[in-house]
Amino acid sequence: MWKFLVIVLGVGWLLGQLIRYFLRSKLAKFARHVSEVAKEAEREQKKSTQTSKDGIHVDVIPEKYAEKRQKDIKGGEYVDYEEVKD
Template structure:
């Protein structure tokens, strides 16, 4: 029984050692793959942002308006009547 117990303990130690070693190897490879993937995602995002910045900046003298609210023109035409003259006097103290 003593020999069987020693064999069992050896087997358990070997199995635990192999399991620990595999866990460490898997952890190392997953970290390296995850870091590589994160670097690729960051690079793609950086390139996309740079291309958007290049495309969205207007050249000298050019202005691009994406959206003008519909009620903006209606408000503006009602507020400004034009041609009204207001006479005023300067008050000196």
């Protein structure tokens, strides 16, 4: 009976150690992956943002959207209006 209990506890402890080792390695790999993705996103953000001398950040509009915006905006009719005070 004691042999069985010692074997079960030993196998349980060994499995716990193995699981802990594999979880640590997988979590470390996942953390490295997340870090790489964050660095890549930061590099992309820096590429798409320009800084002027005054410290003002200007986002760059991709060419295909800039062309679309120019096509959508056309001259319109001027409507004269008066403000009415209550």
